[in-house]
Amino acid sequence: MSVFVILYYTLLLGASCLAAYFNKRAAFLLLFSLTLVSFVLGIIGGVAALRIVAIAAGLLALSAMVAYAFREFLIVIASQNMAKELRTAPLTAAFGMFVIFTVAIAGIFAPFIAPFGEAQVISSAFAPADENMLLGADQLGRDMFSRLVYGARNTVALALMGTVLAFTLGALAGLLAATSGGWFDQVIARTSDVIMSIPSLIFALLMLSIFGGELANDTTSFYLLTGFAILTGLLVVSAVSERSVIGWLIGITVLVGVAVVFAGAMLIIFNPSEIILVLVVAVIYSPRVFRLTRAVAGNVVVMDYIEAAKLRGERTWYLIRREILPNSTAPLVAEFGLEFCFVFLLIAGLSFLGLGIQPPTADWGSMVRENATLISFGDITPLIPAAAIALLTVAVNFVVDWMLYRSSGLKV
Structure with a gap:
């Protein structure tokens, strides 16, 4: 029996006994369960299996310590009310926030963190890791670590923008449909049913095959962005203006100007192929947001204070902005996190x-x-970028789970 095996079981059994002595039931169950699992795996796989278990346990312990330290850091710098909420966050949510923070820093400061450019060839194909290349080189001799850092900026930025556009269109349509009802609700609902009936990947492949290639240029992207912005803005104009002709004229005039500025800004930030990808993703996932928003807002619309506001003569935009939306924020914020995961995975899959x-x-x-x-x-x-995709997805889900738990009103 090697020294590693003796030390491994000694530490586990010693820690289990200490946890039992100090009446730490949860810690004792975890440590002794790990001891039993290690005993079985050690018989089956030998020392190699025990080393894998030790590494996995060490990584979990390190993650827990990082999550705890990051949560305490946030509590110190946060306001009093926010600190009170953060104290209730489990370690999984704290770890998720740490991962999201790390990815955000890597994306924002990618040119300063990455040692080389994302397309810079610095070595031979598939060169191994050395003092200059932390993760080695790819098939063209580009630094894998640098491309991983730049990938955080590109992939996450596109996923975030696609989620924002999908959420803006779907949430506005859902709020307006729940408030107005009638033919508008039916038309939007049936349209969303048609889009949702097509599998996301197939629909994305179809749209990208149509608008890709020669159509992926600045002109096409500008018109598509302007059209999307006008479609989304018409929902706001209809809620604000209602039956006022002057309101509609002013609203449409302002809307066209805002849509043109929005399209121009997007063309500066993203290239045409990325814009088409973002718009396709927004169209695919906005019906999902619409269904959830309509369901959540539908439960609020029937409340007595909404009827009282209608009797006071309040308009649709006031009801949405001051009464319905504040009482629907928690589930919508959690849905935003889930939609980001779906969009992020779809973009990664298409890439x-x-x-x-x-x-x-x-x-x-x-x-x-x-x-x-x-x-x-x-x-x-190749598993490193795949692990980055999985890690960010799990991290966002950790935070979303905590937010859903808080919004449900359950108490520990």
């Missing part, structure tokens, strides 16, 4: 298929495809 973010732009999904050959040689390099 893996070669229809998402186009090279040489760094993207986590395309990085998996580009380096997949290394898996045949036992190299785990």
